[in-house]
Every structure is written in C-alpha cells, then in structure tokens.
Amino acid sequence: MKNNHTLIIGGGIVGATLALKLAQDNKPVTLIDARPKRDKEDWQQILGQRDARVYALSLASIELLKEVGAWQKIAASERKADYSQMQVWQLNGRGELLFGDSTNNSDDSNQNSEPKMLGSMVEPAVIEYALWQRLLAPDVSQYLTVIDGQKVVDMDWLGATQGYRVTLDNGSVIDARLLVGADGRGSFVRKQAGIELDILDYNQTAICCAIQTEKPHQATARQAMLPTGTLALLPLADITDEDKANPQHWQSIVWTLPRNQALALIEEHPRYIADKLAAASHYELGAIHKIESIASFPLAAQQAKTYVADNLVLIGDAAHGVHPLAGQGLNLGMLDVKALSKQLAHDYNRSGGTLWGTNQTLRSYERLRRPHNSLMMHSFSALNWLFAGSLAQLRPIQQLRNEGMYRVSKIKPLMQLFAKQASGV
Secondary structure, three states, X not given: OOOOXXXXXXXXXXXXXXXXXXXXXXXXXXXXXXXXXOOHHHHHHHHOOOOOOOEEEXXXXXXXXXXXXXXXXXXXXXXXXXXXXXXXXXXXOOOEXXXXXXXXXXXXXXXXXXXXXXXXXXXXXXXXXXXXXXXOOHHHHOOEEEEEOOOEEEEEEEEOOOEEEEEEOOOOEEEEOEEEEOOOOOOHHHHHOOOOEEEEEEEXXXXXXXXXXXXXXXXXXXXXXXXXXXXXXXXXXXXXXXXHHOOOOXXXXXXXEEHHHHHHHOOOOHXXXXXXXXXXXXXXXXXXXXXXXXXXXXXXXXXXXXXXXXXXXXXXXXXXXXXXXXXXXXXXXXXXXXXXXXXXXXXXXXXXXXXXOOHHHHHHHHHHHHHHHHHHHHHHHHHHHHHOOOHHHOXXXXXXXXXXXXHHHOOHHHHHHHHHHHHOO
C-alpha cells in the first residue's frame, strides 16, 4: 500500500471518477470531499427539483462513466436527454452548421436508420448521485476510502519517496505517495503547491436557467452566435408526469452577455427575462411558457502553468477552465482522468509494481493533456472573439465569418469530422 497509495482531494465528478477507476484497478485510494455527508434521503430531495444546469457529456465521457459503473445507473433513472444533432447559427449572418443526423447519412439507404447519438445532457446532481452509489459499492470497498465533510487545511511534502502529509480540519493526518488535486477552479492543492495560473477574463457573465418552450427540442443541442455572446439551448430530461405527457419542451439555457448587461438583466422580473430570451433566440423554439432557477456566473478561462509537481498532479478544473460556448469543460476533465489512470497503470505494471506516481509518469500525463487543453481553451476564446464584442462587428470580420460558416457547412467530410470531435471519440 505504501508504494501505490493515492489521495484525491475533491469529490466532484472528476475526482470521484478517478477514485473509482483506480479502485477498480485494485489500487488503494482515498477520496476527500469537503461537502457534508449525504444520505439517500438528502439525494432524493436534491433530485426532486429540476436543475437549470446540465453537462453535455460526450460519448467518450459516457464510456468512462460506463467503465466505473455510473452510467448504467444514470440510464436506469432516465434522468438524461440524449441528443443526436447540434445546430450552430448566427442570426445576422450567412451559413448554419448542423452536426449529427444529416451529416452522418451519406446515402438514402441510411435514411431510416436510428439517429446516432452524439452525447447526452445530464444534470450535475444526477451524475454525482450515480457516482455516490458506486463509491459505496462492495466491489470497490476493499481499495477505496471516502472521507466526507472534511477540508484539507495543510499539506507538507515529505520527499519523493514518501510523498505528502495532509492535515484535515478535524486534526486527522493522512500520508500519500501521490496527491491529486481535483478541487476545482479555486484549487487549494494548486495554491499550496505554488502553481500559478494563466487567466483570461472575458468580461462576460453567463445567465443560466431552465425554460419550457412552445416547440420541442427534437434531441438537438442549439447554439446561436450573437453579437453579445453565445446563447445555448440544451435539451433537458423530462422528469414529471406532466413533462412526459408533453415531452422535449424543457431546455437548459446558457446565455452569455457583457457583464454589466447580464447583471442588470438578472435583476428584472422572470417574465421579462423570458421574453428577452425568446427574442434573442429569434423564437427558434417559439415562445417561452415557463422559466425556472435563474442564476448567473462570471466567465474566464484559466490554465495552470504546470499540471504536475513532485508527487502531485492536477486534473479537471483545478488544471484548466474553458469558455462554456462548446460545453466541453467537464469532458476535458474526464479525458484527464482517462489519460492519468492509464499512464499510472502503464508505468506501475512496467516497473513490476514498484513505481507509482513518479515524475516521469506525471510528466507523461502532462504532455498528453496540457497541449490538447491549451488548444481547446484558445480555440473557444478565438470563437468567442470572432462572434462577440466590438471588433467582431466590423464589416471585414463579419464578411470573413459569414463566408467561413457558409463554406464549412457545405463540406460534408469536414462536418462529419467536427461531429466526431464533439463526441470525443
């Protein structure tokens, strides 16, 4: 145990998935979650309400959740909204990008085939509950320890052969050969390790809410590229009997606006916000009948200058955060989990079970993930710049953007490639 013990700080989706992945591979792992301990009744109360937020899980993320046994529980709950198309358009421009059904079928023989799923929209609590059930399962209990409701208050590096000594707020002390920071954008682990951030503040704020629309979403994730920012309309699962009698009419909204404009709008009456939202979408799904759970959050991209230090590695939002316009934040974190667990296992087996979490292993993980995450972060930033803000409204930029979208929409192999990239496989 001394040679392969791992301590993961952060019990969110990314941290819990890595913990399950390691435990299933018979590697001792401890997971620390600062949130209060929840029982089944607590979870049922949380799940009894519709969450305006959803994660657009790619096929690669779904496959990883299947591997740890969580996706099966999500599927059984039916608390998910699969999507088979993605539609991207600009209201005052030329060209529309449609990924999915229409780009997958190359001849008439395929027209009657079942639509190919590109991914699934799932509320955060639904994923977390499925993972929570798996964390308590007997098949992983021999190798997995979960500590709830405790915060890490100190961490000391004891040297390469010993790793870290971590102190919790109840005075408990845990030694670990490998320390994993999965504790979000404000990562305590990253700060204590002295790892700095590259930050890009977009001076934008996203308004998030759930809406019931006049028209059904038809298993399509939609994104309008507006001069003020992006507007995403994402399918939500039907959770009540009323929903199921009139399915596919609930959407999750992420509406990006200049910060001052968003903060002013969030203070308005919900009906006013709903009407403004319907108009901004050009009534793509008709009128908005209901609006719930209105909230807002500032937008910034960030990336750790390094993902690793001696006996320490960052994953998920602790390592990187991107603009939400493509809905890839969690998917990038899940790819971190896949790459890190694979690299750890590869080097451990190659060493005959003697090496765990060495600098060579961690650097290999960083070389795999950091360039890819950097590319995604800067690509999303470039897209945001191309459509939103004062420069984006200059006529040469508009003409370039319009012609580019139009040309791309006509190249079927390129559209198929984009669809494949979006699915993560």
